[in-house]
Amino acid sequence: MEEIPVKVAVRIRPLLCKEALHNHQVCVRVIPNSQQVIIGRDRVFTFDFVFGKNSTQDEVYNTCIKPLVLSLIEGYNATVFAYGQTGSGKTYTIGGGHIASVVEGQKGIIPRAIQEIFQSISEHPSIDFNVKVSYIEVYKEDLRDLLELETSMKDLHIREDEKGNTVIVGAKECHVESAGEVMSLLEMGNAARHTGTTQMNEHSSRSHAIFTISICQVHKNMEAAEDGSWYSPRHIVSKFHFVDLAGSERVTKTGNTGERFKESIQINSGLLALGNVISALGDPRRKSSHIPYRDAKITRLLKDSLGGSAKTVMITCVSPSSSNFDESLNSLKYANRARNIRNKPTVNFSPESDRIDEMEFEIKLLREALQSQQAGVSQTTQINREGSPDTNRIHSLEEQVAQLQGECLGYQCCVEEAFTFLVDLKDTVRLNEKQQHKLQEWFNMIQEVRKAVLTSFRGIGGTASLEEGPQHVTVLQLKRELKKCQCVLAADEVVFNQKELEVKELKNQVQMMVQENKGHAVSLKEAQKVNRLQN
Incomplete structure (x- = not known):
């Protein structure tokens, strides 16, 4: 400077x-x-x-x-x-x-x-x-x-x-x-x-x-x-x-x-x-x-x-x-x-503009990650249906499902927080016509993604709903996978108990990520209040 x-x-x-x-x-x-x-x-x-x-x-x-x-x-x-x-x-x-x-x-x-x-x-x-x-x-x-x-x-x-x-x-x-x-x-x-x-x-x-x-x-x-x-x-x-x-x-x-x-x-x-x-x-x-x-x-x-x-x-x-x-x-x-x-003179870019740009970039990354996650779930489901005699492959599959479980829940929370923030921001910040149109397109895209995820969850879990979340669906899927593996390979109970403990540990990590995202949401709301006071 x-x-x-x-x-x-x-x-x-x-x-x-x-x-x-x-x-x-x-x-x-x-x-x-x-x-x-x-x-x-x-x-x-x-x-x-x-x-x-x-x-x-x-x-x-x-x-x-x-x-x-x-x-x-x-x-x-x-x-x-x-x-x-x-x-x-x-x-x-x-x-x-x-x-x-x-x-x-x-x-x-x-x-x-x-x-x-x-x-x-x-x-x-x-x-x-x-x-x-x-x-x-x-x-x-x-x-x-x-x-x-x-x-x-x-x-x-x-x-x-x-x-x-x-x-x-x-x-x-x-x-x-x-x-x-x-x-x-x-x-x-x-x-x-x-x-x-x-x-x-x-x-x-x-x-x-x-x-x-x-x-x-x-x-x-x-x-x-x-x-x-x-x-x-x-x-x-x-x-x-x-x-x-x-x-x-x-x-x-x-x-x-x-x-x-x-x-x-x-x-x-x-x-x-x-x-x-x-x-x-x-x-x-x-x-x-x-x-x-x-x-x-x-x-x-x-x-x-x-x-x-x-x-x-x-x-x-x-x-x-x-x-x-x-x-x-x-x-x-x-x-x-x-x-x-x-x-030390500097050009004064509006903080509201900076936040909107950051949120749009984050939304783009979340959308790509969500699409990648959905593709991974579909691939995993197909592999599970075909079955495999390879124990190592099953172990790898279980780890992948558990990882996707945490990622999916984290991305869902981030998208929901971004959705809430942009709804509030739309009412407090003056946007021109192009910005409003772009924001409305994003809202429509979120609704379509929600419907697609709901359909996917129902296809996997039968009666599972979106409100039950990917966590519930993944647990059901893991139980079915374990039963199939027990029937096909007659694996001992020790291996499956160990995997269940790993799943519980991942659940705890997911809960910690949820709490962290809630903290980010509180920070965003505080930033909104500051912007309203300044405006």
Whole structure:
């Protein structure tokens, strides 16, 4: 699995009017024709991307975010998050403000990415796309659903799925069909987000916000295998997290009191935890040590993005004003450390798709084994009818019958468990028309096999039924074989008693296999419950 570094960009905003009026000096500059910035007189930092005061929203998006959108369509998870002090331009860059009042050229990363995602979807008619969005706010270390405000904060929980990815249980995910629907939900969530006025920022974000676009894609083009069967369609699930962090604040500059002061404490606490995670991941000497993801909600949510399986871009926004020199220097230091963080991106195939493929392959093997077993039983029956004077041949025949007894019962249990699992799976997992048709064909095949086995058992055992099972039929057959052998060869009782003990031992082994299969069935049902909770 290839490791890639977190990409880090630095964007320097222009001086504000009030800063220019107070004769603030520019302390952060871009070194021309390079990806370097200089702060103060001689502190130089190198980054993947550097944007000066004259950079445009379009330039930032095309350089940093467009490759992430392409990776999202390919099946990779992606994250972009804006980092920096309050009033440095994070929300403006990420596009988390009031979108309706923003002109086209001023739109941020999120609106542009939404448009391009749906443009890419329209260019892939051979793929079924299912798009969902969610919008979560971390306000004073509590999770809040911005798309369903009635949801209690206590109903949202951070968990890890079976692959170790971070998920929010209880968050509302809205199915969307167009870019316009996504923009409406984004606007609604932005309006519900906590904002406030401070001395440094008239529209200060008082919370961290994560806007997530989830894409499930099913490749409809199926390919034929060598044996004439068909491969199942590929299911790929990928997510794009857009993270707008609240800015770090100094109370002496913001003038916060009361509730604003409490908010500042929580904001700085979360950003401190994030800084500690970045420092731990970015220090080669501490890679094997504990990474403090659990120190704050925001770091738990960014676990996949920092040191995980996502492709990540960190955009550090800094103020050029000399009055913010210390805050800008700290932001650049953290950004420089983040360049040492390495992720291991992987394409996210759906676990439901993997299970269906595994079950179909197992069913194919079981069907072949069942046919082979039936052929073996028929051959054995014919040999028994003809009889043989050879004692060794009879012994071999008895062993073969006993072995087939255990195999037949084991295969029957496996097929029944697979049948039950696929019936439940059919009702819980969305299948396309081809998959449903293929599954129904398998159900019909099972019914035919059951009828064939029932007929076979009746032919062998007379009044034996399918419910009595192959075990009963085989015992009857063994008794008849023993009687024939006694009449023809007059074998002594010791040999037959020994064979009966072997049969009992095989029965015990069969019972152990049945218990083991029941254990597998319980595991399958537990996996179903997990899938239902995630869906």
